[in-house]
Amino acid sequence: MADITVHEPVADGHDHADHTTAGHDGHDAAHGAHYTSTGLSNNKMAMWLFLGSECLLFGGLISTYMLYRGRHPADLGPDQIFDIPFTSVSSFVLLMSSLTMVLAVSAAAQKDDRRTNLWLTITALLGATFVGGQVYEFTVMYREGLGFTSSLFSSSFYTLTGFHGVHVTVGIIMLMALVGINKRSRVPGDKAEVVEIVGLYWHFVDVVWIIIFTLVYLIPS
Amino acid sequence: MAIIERPSTTAPVPAVTGAGAPAVVTPSQAYGAFRRPVATSGWRSWVFTVDHKKLGIMYGVVAMFFFLVGGLEALLIRAQLAGPEGTVLSAGLYNEMFTMHGTTMVFLFVMPMAAAFANYLVPLQIGARDVAFPRMNAFGFWCFLAGGLFLNTSWFLGGAADGGWFMYQPNANALFSPTNGIDFWGLGLQITGIASLTGALNLIVTILNMRAPGMTLMKMPIFTWMILVVQFLLVFAIPVITVALFLLMFQREFGATFFDVSAGADPLLWQHLFWIFGHPEVYILVLPGFGIVSEVLPVFSRKPLFGYRFVVFSGAAIGFVGWGVWAHHMFASGLGPVSVAVFSVATMLIAIPTGVKIVNWTLTMWGGKIWFSTAMLFSIGLVVQFTIGGLSGVTHAVAPSDTQQTDTYYIVAHFHYTIFGGAVLGLFAGFYYWWPKMFGKMLSERIGKWNFWFMIIGMSVTFGPMHIIGLQGQPRRMMNWTEARAGEGFFNLGFWNRVASFGSAILAIGVALFLFNVWQTHKKSSKTPKAPLDPWDARSLEWITASPPKEHNFDSIPTVHALDEFFHRKYEVDHDSGAVRKVATAEEILAAEEAKADQHIHLPSPSYWPIILAIGLPIMAYGVIYYRLLIIVGAAIVLLAMFGWALEPSVADDTDYDPPAEDGGSNKELATIG
Secondary structure, X not given: OOOOOOOOOOOOOOOHHHHOEXXXXXXXXXXXXXXXXXXXXXXXXXXXXXXXXXXXXXHHHHHHHHHHOOOOOOOOOHHHHOOHHHHHHHHHHHHHHHHHHHHXXXXXXXOOXXXXXXXXXXXXXXXXXXXXXXXXXXXXXXXXXXXOOOOHHHHHHHHHHHHHHHHHHHHHHHHHHHHHHHHHOOOOOOOHHHHXXXXXXXXXXXXXXXXXXXXHHHOOO | OOEEEOOOOOOOOOHHHOOOOOEEEOOOOXXXXXXXXXXXXXOHHHHOOOOHHHHHHHHXXXXXHHHHHHHHHHHHHHHHHOOXXXXXXXXXXXXXXXXXXXXXXXXXXXXXXXXXXXXXXXXHHHOOOOOOOHHHHHHHHHHHHHHHHHHHHHHHOOOOOOOOOOOOOOOOOOOOOOOOHHHHHHHHHHHHHHHHHHHHHHHHHHHHHOOOOOOOHHHOOHHXXXXXXXXXXXXXXXXXHHHHHHHHHHHHHHOOOOOOHHHOOOOHHHHHHHHHHHHHHHHHHHHHHHHHHHHXXXXXXXXXXXXXXXXXXXXXXXXXXXXXXXXXXXXXXXXXXXXXXXXXXXHHHHHHHHHHHHHHHHHHHOOOOOOOOHHHHHHHHHHHHXXXXXXXXXXXXXHHHHHHHOOXXXXXXXXXXXXXXXXXXXXXXXXXXXXXXXXXXXXXXXXXXXXXXXXHHHHHHHHHHHHHHHHOOOEOOOOOOOHHHOOOHHHOHHHHHHHHHHHHHHHHHHHHHHHHHHHHHHOOOOOOOOOOOOOOOOOOHHHHOOOOOEOOEOOOOOOOOXXXXXXXXXXXXXXXXOOEEEOOOHHHHHHHHHHOOOOOEEOOOOOOHHHHHHXXXXXXXXXXXXXXXXXXXXXHHHHHHHHHHHHOOOOOOHHHHOOOOOOOOOOOOEEEOO
């Protein structure tokens, strides 16, 4: 949370008008003008905290996988199952979606709703391509005999990558909902901070994938 | 609810509001799918509320209900062990009883009761009008209620969980526990976990972002500080148990083998995940109690808290070191000498910040003019009993000694002295101290003292003998003991088991006295006198406002100049003599705040969505256990509620409260309250 700037309010002569709205969740986030003790908006701080919490969720799942990655029958392990070139391509697609997300945030900051929606849609499409790739990958593995309950390796592999896939899917829903909300909004750049917050989530999910891809696919067992 | 219009000298509000009475205007336009709920009285005003004070009271009532449920379970356990070869419970039912006793007390009483205090008091203590995310706050409460009820329906659906509150593997596999009890346990805790996580995010943002002008972190009341530390622990501990519970669910419901030794799994994985959550969890339980007594002791010693900064930083230090000691729960599992040594030393280290707090509390009382009110008695009780629990804790830190004590009643004695002595006594101190603030009525001090003495003697007589029983080797979780193996003389197990069971009855009377006290205070609400505005000569910001506080908490947001702001507004130090003299009464301070009341206070509006969203979750959970299609039904409700929630602004627009009428006059829907 490097961008918390500590802003100590002046003890006297503070403008009370800023304080009269008690709730900030949602509709007034974009204005960003509301007084907070740290200067960071409530919504953004909550997202950072949530992502901190998510680190431990994935930490637990990754630890489980690392413990069990070697526990499988000799002919159905990572070496036989993984198609590294294919997954590298879908990983690349997901990483590119972070770039388009940055472009969306930048467009939103410039109050250009049309370009924001364009980049958000492209980000969602790239994310959907990744999820589609994961579904295809799972299907191929299942056909080759690797079911969810086949071995400790398969259970922990499907659990870890499945949880990540669900996170990407939730991100896609958020992106598409954001496009819908943006289209209804009459004030350009109204939702700039929401775009930024969804962006934080999206980048986090990408970073988690970099770790998973390295640990699960690239490091030989 | 809605908006609060306040008559002022310059712009008088229309006459319908009555003289001086604040008016609540309710929105008239539709948002999302439904019109907003607008009731300001009756059950609707509670079920759809987003007011942190109402939610705090609801948390408290439900947690107290579960306290009684968990207490009943404890009494049945003690009844079973009161004599040799007990026949009160069957072996299976006994297993369910101690599992659900632990689970209920930890997850459904102490945590939500701390949440009750946090919800009610944190905004008041930092000078805010509500929490940062009011609807999420309501959602947290409904999740807690849904999860708690879901968990307890297992009693009527084939049997409750029976694997101990830590649910060790592989004992919790379907092979050894064929009923659905453990599935209910896992899914129920998953739902209450959502409550804890959303509550934690909400309170952290509230505390960091919504402090009154002038309130720096080091001018924050100590209770708020401890709650802040607890919420950080929750944010990072809850996801770990979430992972463990998901693995458990996949294992029991979907055929995975994460903890099945015959499939080559490592059951220690469960222990690690559980205790990485479970050890921070014990600090989650006691730190709110520490915060409460750190407020109470200075008030009734008539001195500031000794070493405020030390108490703050030792609280934070407990929060940090608490992450590095989890394996001391696993010394008997064969971790290897290096791990055992590391965790042993770390565990001894954590005694330091805890000891610092004990010293600070003692020195707060030292030389003070002590007023032995009920709240003070409970606080002193905490300091004494928790110290005993802490000392037996140090004997666990020594790994060789711990290996002897593992799975005996000595452990039971230890954690009841820390959790009952540390958390529950603190919560009771909080009841007596803040009751006049929350309800405007004093609990009877006379019954309160009986309540205290019954509880403190009851707890000592119940849990004290367990040290002896444990050192004599009686195992935990064993459904009976026999006279033949009870031992001789002073260390006869049978005698001390009878004493402990007798003590549990005294403890139960103590709790009943509390309930009687509440009933006595509120039975004829109009006849019992109103509590004074400042009955204890208190120090912190929540006492600056009315009791009970108005819906918007503060007429004007106070500007903070000092730690113990309220005290410094009441008293001044005479520079010549060094004497402290009173310069203002609480009534005068309140009147001064009311005189500069803010206009147009917008409070977050009530909403249907939090409760609808929370109802979807147990439906999904029943679906996992019984009929998978139900998952889709539950998920549909959740998704619908999420979109409804997202489309509904948390605070309605200004025009909605006061739409311009045709004739340019004021809104016809002005309604009065109060």
